[in-house]
Amino acid sequence: MSTISKKICLFGDFGVGKTSLIRQFVECQFSDEYLSTVGVKISRKLVSSSKEGLDNRQDLQLIIWDIEGSNKFKAVAQNYFQGSKGAVIVGDVTQPETLNHLREHIQTFLTVNPKSYIVVALNKSDMIAAEYLEKIRKMYQFTDQANILDTYITSAKTGNNVNEIFQALATRLI
Template sequence: MIRKKILLIGDFNVGKTSLIRRYVDNAFNDDYLTTIGVKISKKALNIDNREGELLIWDIEGATASKRIPTSYFRGASGAVFVADVSRAESMTHLEEHIESFLSVNPTAEYVIAYNKSDLLSDEEREALHRGDDTFLTSAKDDTDVEILFTTLARGVLR
């Protein structure tokens, strides 16, 4: 069985842990509990008849005073970059996170989650510009969480 390490990377309180809980356990909790350090969750997959296991690293989010240690990135095959659509600064920081991750893993796959999309109106949702690798997700409403991870998994398990 192929095992691949992926990480969820973004500012604090953008919903990284909630996305993992939704994807792995199909559960959601509205309470905010800061993640510290790293916690690994496993998810077995069968993509295009290939057995695989994602080792999903939930790491603490970046704050104004503390960046994410790049040592966490070593050995990763992919990443989900997460931003909170209701916090503009978390969106603008995405580029910085991507750059930092790719400096350690230049050939890694990645996808982007504009999370907490349940907070947007239909008009705001439409107005949000996004590329093919970007998903408007909501861990709360279970919107596009599965496709977010599956898209990345298809890339890293190839």
């Protein structure tokens, strides 16, 4: 069994829950205390995956770059995308304007990394009625882009689909 490392970026608008998603994934914790990321924060987590039809398991160390979401930072953020093999682009289901920016974030990332994979996370699903969530997910599928693996309804607070977004990327990266 061998271990490989891959850089992935997590980004989206200010306050959508990027840091909370990473904290839930890496530390299995959630805090209501808001901490604004300044610049970039790097976390690591080892995940295991095996490709279909192969008996050997592969360990993958995800090096997760949590990138600040402010607009004034956008020009610098592209420098942080260099060398990334994947991304989780996050929107907040309680703030429609953050969802409207998802396509722009996808294009910005793919300009730097045209062969990378992306997972879209529609976060804070615990704060909206369940009957609306599937409708929202369908609106932000981005099926017209081959680089998009899937769109997930997530909640950093409850842990809903948090492991799944990172596992989807890890499986593709292996």
